[in-house]
Amino acid sequence: MKIRLKLISTYRELLPKGTQGNKIEIDVPEGTRVSDVMTQFNVPQDDSSVIVVNGLTVPLSTILVEDDEVTAFSAIAGG
Amino acid sequence: MNGWHGRILRVDLTNQTTSAEDIDPKIARDYLGGRGWAIRYLTDEVDPMVEPLDPENKLIFATGPLTATSAPTGNRYMVVTKSPLTGALAHSNSGGDFPTWMKRTGFDLFIFEGRAEKPVYLWVNEDEVEIRSAEHLWGQDVPSTTDALLAETNPKAKAACIGPAGENLVLMAAIMNDKDRAAARSGVGAVMGSKNLKGVVAYGRKNPVFAEEKKMRELSIKIAKEVGADMLAGSSLREHGTAYVPQVTNTLGILPTRNWQAGTFEGVDTIDGPTLTEKYLIKPKPCYRCPIACGRLTEVPDGPYAGKGEGPEYETISSFGSGCGVDNLAAITKANYWCNELGLDTISTGMTIAVAMEMFEKGYLSEEEIGQPLRFGDPDAMIDMVQKMAYREGFGNELAEGSYRFADKYGHPELAVTTRKQEFPGYDPRGSQGMGLLYATSNKGASHMEGDVAYEEVFGVPVKADPHSTDGKAELVKRFQDAFTLIDASGLCVFLAVRYVFSADRMIWPVRLSQLMEYTTGIAYTPKEVLEAADRVYTLERMFLLKAGSTEDTLPPRMLNEPLPDGPAKGQVNRLDDMLPEFYKERGWDENGWPTEEKLKELGLE
Ligand code: SF4
Numbered sequence: 286m287k288i289r290l291k292l293i294s295t296y297r298e299l300l301p302k303g304t305q306g307n308k309i310e311i312d313v314p315e316g317t318r319v320s321d322v323m324t325q326f327n328v329p330q331d332d333s334s335v336i337v338v339n340g341l342t343v344p345l346s347t348i349l350v351e352d353d354e355v356t357a358f359s360a361i362a363g364g
Numbered sequence: 365m366n367g368w369h370g371r372i373l374r375v376d377l378t379n380q381t382t383s384a385e386d387i388d389p390k391i392a393r394d395y396l397g398g399r400g401w402a403i404r405y406l407t408d409e410v411d412p413m414v415e416p417l418d419p420e421n422k423l424i425f426a427t428g429p430l431t432a433t434s435a436p437t438g439n440r441y442m443v444v445t446k447s448p449l450t451g452a453l454a455h456s457n458s459g460g461d462f463p464t465w466m467k468r469t470g471f472d473l474f475i476f477e478g479r480a481e482k483p484v485y486l487w488v489n490e491d492e493v494e495i496r497s498a499e500h501l502w503g504q505d506v507p508s509t510t511d512a513l514l515a516e517t518n519p520k521a522k523a524a525c526i527g528p529a530g531e532n533l534v535l536m537a538a539i540m541n542d543k544d545r546a547a548a549r550s551g552v553g554a555v556m557g558s559k560n561l562k563g564v565v566a567y568g569r570k571n572p573v574f575a576e577e578k579k580m581r582e583l584s585i586k587i588a589k590e591v592g593a594d595m596l597a598g599s600s601l602r603e604h605g606t607a608y609v610p611q612v613t614n615t616l617g618i619l620p621t622r623n624w625q626a627g628t629f630e631g632v633d634t635i636d637g638p639t640l641t642e643k644y645l646i647k648p649k650p651c652y653r654c655p656i657a658c659g660r661l662t663e664v665p666d667g668p669y670a671g672k673g674e675g676p677e678y679e680t681i682s683s684f685g686s687g688c689g690v691d692n693l694a695a696i697t698k699a700n701y702w703c704n705e706l707g708l709d710t711i712s713t714g715m716t717i718a719v720a721m722e723m724f725e726k727g728y729l730s731e732e733e734i735g736q737p738l739r740f741g742d743p744d745a746m747i748d749m750v751q752k753m754a755y756r757e758g759f760g761n762e763l764a765e766g767s768y769r770f771a772d773k774y775g776h777p778e779l780a781v782t783t784r785k786q787e788f789p790g791y792d793p794r795g796s797q798g799m800g801l802l803y804a805t806s807n808k809g810a811s812h813m814e815g816d817v818a819y820e821e822v823f824g825v826p827v828k829a830d831p832h833s834t835d836g837k838a839e840l841v842k843r844f845q846d847a848f849t850l851i852d853a854s855g856l857c858v859f860l861a862v863r864y865v866f867s868a869d870r871m872i873w874p875v876r877l878s879q880l881m882e883y884t885t886g887i888a889y890t891p892k893e894v895l896e897a898a899d900r901v902y903t904l905e906r907m908f909l910l911k912a913g914s915t916e917d918t919l920p921p922r923m924l925n926e927p928l929p930d931g932p933a934k935g936q937v938n939r940l941d942d943m944l945p946e947f948y949k950e951r952g953w954d955e956n957g958w959p960t961e962e963k964l965k966e967l968g969l970e
Binding site: 291293294295297298306307332334335337339340341342356358359360 | 599603824825933
């Protein structure tokens with residue numbers, strides 16, 4: 286199934302080289318969890334990241350469904 | 365005294381005299397400095413019912429005990445007065461160089477009273493203080509005024525001044541320092557203009573003396589090293605300034621769009637930080653000795669919006685960008701340059717224009733009334749309005765009163781998204797519940813700078829809070845209000861303080877801040893004591909605005925009754941009523957929001 290991954294600001298660097306903008310579409314197997322995608326793209330999964338699915342705060346163990354959008358950014362900066 | 369100088373410069377503009385006085389050591393300790401000292405003096409000397417633009421109002425510039433010290437970001441000052449925009453309290457914060465230079469004059473506070481008959485500026489060279497004519501500068505913009513002030517005094521000095529907006533008593537006029545830094549909110553520039561005070565120039569070598577020099581240096585270095593390591597690891601604030609935030613708020617569906625009619629903006633990719641960095645950034649610009657350097661020195665090299673200056677920050681992008689439906693970053697940047705040059709608050713200016721755009725599109729305002737069409741997404745009409753507002757020209761004269769007064773006059777006050785008549789900053793409280801409680805109860809009207817719980821609800825610092833939940837938000841808002849009061853009283857910048865100076869547990873316990881205060885002042889402050897002092901300051905401010913008649917803690921109807929139509933927070937409104945009673949209890953206030961006798965006694969405010 287296809288999902289979208291958006292990595293904001295400094296996390297953009299974790300997207301594959303040559304990516305335009307901050308978003309990619311990826312194919313993942315059924316049953317993929319948020320944490321699996323984060324591991325695949327080396328996004329830290331501790332307090333130093335904010336990770337949301339479709340803009341909502343969910344546990345990292347949440348199983349993704351087709352067309353979900355996972356977004357992560359560094360919590361280091363603050364606003 | 366250590367840390368503080370313990371001296372206040374009083375400037376009587378009516379009689380053109382100045383005098384120095386000492387501060388009572390008990391007030392010094394109990395009210396910490398900066399914002400804390402200022403509210404104590406304002407309360408003691410100004411009737412809360414005073415007309416804000418009358419000579420009886422006073423204007424206070426206040427540095428903190430950590431201003432001009434080795435503590436990283438110890439470069440801030442506060443401007444405190446009664447606000448002409450909100451009719452309540454104004455306390456606006458700014459960094460740059462001027463606050464450090466002000467403290468080095470040997471005074472912690474400048475108190476301006478009365479009104480000069482003709483335009484003047486103040487030149488403070490340590491104990492040599494002069495009130496000089498500024499008649500030749502009246503009408504000039506901020507950059508030329510600043511250049512002239514320094515040329516006439518000392519090129520090594522630093523200056524704060526107003527532009528045409530402050531002179532014309534525009535209710536969202538800012539006080540600009542070092543040309544591009546702003547004590548922006550609540551119309552403090554109009555109060556300065558009402559006093560015929562065009563500028564303030566400061567120079568001196570009186571660095572504050574530390575009680576414990578060695579410990580102070582060690583802790584400052586330790587903090588600076590931690591910041592440095594984060595900067596090396598990659599910091600959004602350093603790389604993109606706060607301009608990286610539109611992507612974050614857009615993802616959460618709380619990016620104010622077309623006057624808060626939506627929470628996501630289709631043009632977000634063209635107005636965000638990486639775009640700014642790639643196209644217009646010359647270099648990051650730090651305030652004095654700041655290791656973070658979130659400021660942006662930028663240039664739009666060519667085209668209709670060509671120019672050079674500082675900005676934009678997130679708030680400016682969300683007001684002039686998504687707020688006005690404008691997806692052209694060069695135009696937003698140009699609007700920012702104009703605000704800096706004319707001396708306007710970018711949040712209130714952009715958000716007021718956004719209200720006018722909605723009223724025009726809905727047919728509540730005609731082309732004849734405005735003098736031109738004013739549609740969402742029209743950058744030229746937007747920029748034109750900025751200039752007209754500063755000079756109160758044509759329809760700009762209506763907008764210069766702020767969105768609430770002008771929308772009310774034209775029959776649609778419900779479209780003004782304000783509390784206490786001050787425009788919201790860029791976080792939609794329908795999708796971040798705690799921010800709604802904060803805006804509704806802030807002493808200075810809607811503001812993120814009075815306890816920015818977006819740190820937890822949006823940015824996950826120090827921990828992530830669910831923005832859609834109201835659970836625990838009463839306690840969270842109280843905790844952040846006290847923490848920010850403490851930061852503002854100390855003289856540090858919030859960007860540093862929240863992450864590095866408070867310990868990263870849920871209590872944001874100010875261990876390091878109390879240590880910095882202790883090493884600086886020699887007073888053995890505990891974390892509990894500094895928080896108590898912050899509570900005292902916050903509560904005294906609250907009393908000032910209640911006595912000024914500003915008693916209603918609420919949100920505009922759009923936030924309470926119109927669900928967000930899009931994004932992750934779709935269908936939600938702000939549930940203020942679920943949080944407010946608990947919040948009053950947290951603060952020790954009665955069910956009407958008045959501090960109880962018991963609370964006042966506990967804080968020594970009876
Ligand atoms: S973090 Fe930004 S606003 Fe704060 S002191 Fe540093 S440069 Fe100035």
